[in-house]
Amino acid sequence: MVLKTDPRTDPRLAAALAAFDMDVAPPPPPVGPDSPLQDRLDFLAEVEMALDGFHDAIFSDLPPVENVERSTHTIKGVDGNDVHLYIHQPKQATGLLPCVYHIHGGGMVVLEATGSNCERWRNELAALGLVVIGVEFRNGAGKLGNHPFPSGLHDCQSGLEWTFQNKAELGISKIIVHGESGGANLGLALSLKSKQEGKLEQIDGVYAMCPYVSGAYKNRNPSLTSLFENEEYFFSTSMLAILASVYDPEGSNQDNPFCWPLKAELETLQGLPPHVVSVNELDPLRDEGMEYYRKLLSAGVSAYSRMVMGTCHCADQDFRKAMPEVFAATIRDIQGFAYSL
Incomplete structure (x- = not known):
């Protein structure tokens, strides 16, 4: 089974993926998680370039988002490096607004906050009456590499602390940490x-x-059935294993919840702020998201979950043109969550 033949696939998504030959299984990666590190880094640099081109293509020819002001601020991170923050705010806003602190996807290893997909996401959220701050963090590979765990996490923490310290100046009422993948x-x-x-x-x-x-991609956890059920839908678990091997090259953090949050014990989760976990029906990662959500509930955390039907990994963010209603439903859910707190 592939995405184009799976009856669950939204036909609009299937058509959009077909334009890039992505409605079928991807070719096997030329490297694996045990290949020499430099070979993995070289491969992921190529993957990053391909993903940048893909995002540029699917976000081209969209009308601009109006009434959003944009600015950039650079701070020093806890490790002494520069951390760029991309700030999007509604024009002529009055009163305090919720802030969405956005952390972009890419397996902690590739892509940038300046990518066309991230720029659009922040603009669309800001147009709904939110202050949106995108953090540019160091990656495990690619143009912003090679910085394995915990470098990127440190940068995200530095940006969050600056945002919190400047809430009044930024006109922020509360901070919602948000990221995909x-x-x-x-x-x-x-x-x-x-x-x-x-x-x-x-x-x-x-x-x-x-x-x-x-982190269970080289040796897949049988209890996470979507790793098998949705294998090679949009990407393969082999690719996930390569990304994981570059994020934690020595494999010394396999049980560290700061590296792989699903490893967190219930005691560690207790007392956390409200959470939302949104998953995609046809994503290999679907079940680990659901498992994290269930652990939050067991720990007594206020949480809810949603599943975006008929979609592959991150499709509700990526396919704005092909599925505008699905895209809109997700950004409105983020807006609603932010204003509910």
Whole structure:
């Protein structure tokens, strides 16, 4: 079974993927998680270029988002490096607004906050009456590499602390940490790290989309059935294993919840702020997102979950042109969550 033949696939998504020959199984990667590190880094640099081109294509020819002001601020991170923050605000806003602190996807290893998909996402959220701040963090590979765990997490924490310290100047009422895929990993880990360091007052809520959180890709966990059921839908678990191997090259953090949040014990989750976990029906990562959600509930955390039917990984963010209603439903859910807190 492939996406184009799976009867669950939204036909609009299938048509959009077919234009890029992505409605069928991807070719096997030329490297694996045990290949020499430099070979993996070289391969992921090529993957990043291909993904940039894909995002540029699917977000081309869209009308501009009106009434949004954009600015950039650079801070020094906890490791002494520059961290760029991309700030999007509604024009002529009055009163305090919720802030969505956005952490982009890419398996913690590739892509940038300046990508066309991220720019559009922040603009669309800001147009709904939100202050949106996108953090540019160091990656495990690609143009912003090569910086394995915990470099990116440190940058995300630095940006969050600056945002919290400047709430009044920015006109912010509360802060919602939000990310997709690898960005959801970092967002969930950020909430765990903030709890450990006594800084949970900086986070009012967490909205995680299609979280990449188990680390169980080289040796797949049989209980996470979507890793098998949706294998090679949009990407393969082999690709997920390569990304994981570059994020944690020595494999010394396999049980560290700051690296792989699904490893968190219930005691670690207790007392966290409200969460939303959104998953895609046809995503290999679907079940680890659902498992994290269930652990949150067991720990007594206020949480809800949603599943975006008929879609592959992150499709409700990526396919704005092909499925505008699906895209709109997700950004409105983020808006609703932010205003509900």
